[in-house]
Amino acid sequence: MTAPAPVTAPPPSVVPTPDAPSAEVRQRWPLVLLLGAVGALPAVIAVAQLGRIHPDEVYQLLEPAWYRAHGYGVLAWEWRVGLRNWAAPGLAAWLLRLADVLGLTHPVAYRALLAVPQAALHGWMAWAVYRFAERRAGHVGGLFSLLAVGLYGPVLVFAGRTLGESLSTAFLVVAMEALDREERPVRAGLVGGLALGLAVVARYGSAVMVLTALVWLVMARRWRVLAFTCLAGLGVALGLGALDWATWGKPFHSFFAYVDFNVLSGQAARQFGASPPGFYLHPFLTGLPVWVWAVAPLGLLALRQRLAMSLPLFCAAVYLVAIIATAHKEERFLYPGLVLVVLAAAPSLAAFVLRQAEARARWGLGAVALLASLVPAHFYPPMDLRGDQFRAIVSATRDDGARGLLIVNEGLWGSGGFFYIGKNIPWGTCDHPSDANFQGAMRDRRINRAVTFEGRAVAELQAAGFRVVEQVGRETVLARD
Known part of the structure; x- marks a missing residue:
């Protein structure tokens, strides 16, 4: 009975290395x-x-x-x-x-x-x-x-x-x-x-x-x-x-x-x-x-x-x-x-x-x-994101009944624009109840949503028929019928 021929290993260049891909x-x-x-x-x-x-x-x-x-x-x-x-x-x-x-x-x-x-x-x-x-x-x-x-x-x-x-x-x-x-x-x-x-x-x-x-x-x-x-x-x-x-x-x-x-x-x-x-x-x-x-x-x-x-x-x-x-x-x-x-x-x-x-x-x-x-x-950058304001604006304008918005205690360039309102409705900003934008919004019955920062003008808004519906951080959301 003859011995089996020895099995020779392939050259190193073709030796399979299963562990290398896994590693x-x-x-x-x-x-x-x-x-x-x-x-x-x-x-x-x-x-x-x-x-x-x-x-x-x-x-x-x-x-x-x-x-x-x-x-x-x-x-x-x-x-x-x-x-x-x-x-x-x-x-x-x-x-x-x-x-x-x-x-x-x-x-x-x-x-x-x-x-x-x-x-x-x-x-x-x-x-x-x-x-x-x-x-x-x-x-x-x-x-x-x-x-x-x-x-x-x-x-x-x-x-x-x-x-x-x-x-x-x-x-x-x-x-x-x-x-x-x-x-x-x-x-x-x-x-x-x-x-x-x-x-x-x-x-x-x-x-x-x-x-x-x-x-x-x-x-x-x-x-x-x-x-x-x-x-x-x-x-x-x-x-x-x-x-x-x-x-x-x-x-x-x-x-x-x-x-x-x-x-x-x-x-x-x-x-x-x-x-x-x-x-x-x-x-x-x-x-x-x-x-x-x-x-x-x-x-x-x-x-x-x-x-x-x-x-x-x-x-x-x-x-x-x-x-x-x-x-x-x-x-x-x-x-x-x-x-x-x-x-x-x-x-x-x-x-x-x-x-x-x-x-x-x-x-x-x-x-x-x-x-x-x-x-x-x-420390950097020193800023107030006002994320609560943007979230309040989104919340205030989501329902179909929102026909107009007033943002109190914020200027135009600090607000979220139409991007965060998400619909083509009239809106504006003001700082104080004495501002022309505030007075005009109170007379405009399309403006039925308001967002105010740190509670400014809440009493004046309520006197004009608004009621508080939500608090989002430092922002108060109000609505009127």
């Missing part, structure tokens, strides 16, 4: 789950809170979109002189039309629909944070940096909001990561240029970041990336020019009008006020997590060794100088610079935490750092 999947799923959670969280917060950080959140995107979709609404002066482009409001208008088709007539429902693409954009931003940090601190360091930036207080406050700063900053982070890549320069340039261009479309003030990023590429002598960045950016610019031509009758009308109003003519400072250079000092110091200052020496050491500043830090530094030098200042203008500083510092923090020898020290330091990331939300 890769196990490594990928935490990242996917984190990206989904971090991407959706700011949008969920914004929809749950309602309210506004700044009137522009309503009157530079939501209300123009409502006007575009339904043919009525309050258009701010910028939309009458062509100081803005219709890209973001135009997209939102199509989503509002989709909401009508789907039967989403409740303001919270169609506001949630608008939040879907913004959550996707923020998820893209989160992926960029992970990629940027992974190159410097490995996979675990990338995950930790993703949490450090994703749970950064101002990001949670801003990223789900319909502000130009919110949209533009997400695109800027994507661009920073793309242009930071050493591999695949063509793709890096195309993605980076596309993201930079969209950052400017979302907010013209981000043009400073674009020019700074191009200078950084020149200094780094990354000519191929620079060429394709400019090519992709040119494509976005041509699209913007075509959009302005179609909507304002002249290519780049909104961009040139913006530059003239905010930079060349000084009208922004005359109309909205000028502030000294120290205006941003307090929000800058309180708006950054304390761990940024703790890892700053590590960043300076790396800077000395590499003789080059990272792209997000370079852009943040130039941008901060630019907004300090600009006469008209607002706390929200600081947001893009703060996020880029945190992005630049997060990999150093992750590397420091992961270098700790003991697991207890790593977990403890990591938890403290993430908690510290949340803290600036308490």
Whole structure:
């Protein structure tokens, strides 16, 4: 009986490795789950809170979109002189039309629909944070940096909001990561240029970041990336020019009008006020997590060794100088610079935490750092969301019997507009019972709903036939037959 022939193993290149895909999947799923959670969280917060950080959140995107979709609404002066482009409001208008088709007539429902693409954009931003940090601190360091930036207080406050700063900053982070890549320069340039261009479309003030990023590429002598960045950016610019031509009758009308109003003519400072250079000092110091200052020496050491500043830090530094030098200042203008500083510092923090020898020290330091990331939300930006007012407006106008609304103790630009009323009924705002708007509303029998902040004029409203029907936080909802 002959022995069986020996079974030879296949060459190493074709040896099946069943555990490798499983390990890769196990490594990928935490990242996917984190990206989904971090991407959706700011949008969920914004929809749950309602309210506004700044009137522009309503009157530079939501209300123009409502006007575009339904043919009525309050258009701010910028939309009458062509100081803005219709890209973001135009997209939102199509989503509002989709909401009508789907039967989403409740303001919270169609506001949630608008939040879907913004959550996707923020998820893209989160992926960029992970990629940027992974190159410097490995996979675990990338995950930790993703949490450090994703749970950064101002990001949670801003990223789900319909502000130009919110949209533009997400695109800027994507661009920073793309242009930071050493591999695949063509793709890096195309993605980076596309993201930079969209950052400017979302907010013209981000043009400073674009020019700074191009200078950084020149200094780094990354000519191929620079060429394709400019090519992709040119494509976005041509699209913007075509959009302005179609909507304002002249290519780049909104961009040139913006530059003239905010930079060349000084009208922004005359109309909205000028502030000294120290205006941003307090929000800058309180708006950054304390761990940024703790890892700053590590960043300076790396800077000395590499003789080059990272792209997000370079852009943040130039941008901060630019907004300090600009006469008209607002706390929200600081947001893009703060996020880029945190992005630049997060990999150093992750590397420091992961270098700790003991697991207890790593977990403890990591938890403290993430908690510290949340803290600036308490200080920056200083504002009253007035979410209870927006929720009260929604509640007051939901039933079919609501024929008109008066909002007491609030001005026009602080209110939610037709977007949150959700129907074409007469409405107005006033501060005191002696105001002409209040007196006119009391005589106008169409005005049968009222919302008043902190109980102002409740007695006068009741004397005119209104009765209290609901209390929403600090807001009182009243109705009359």
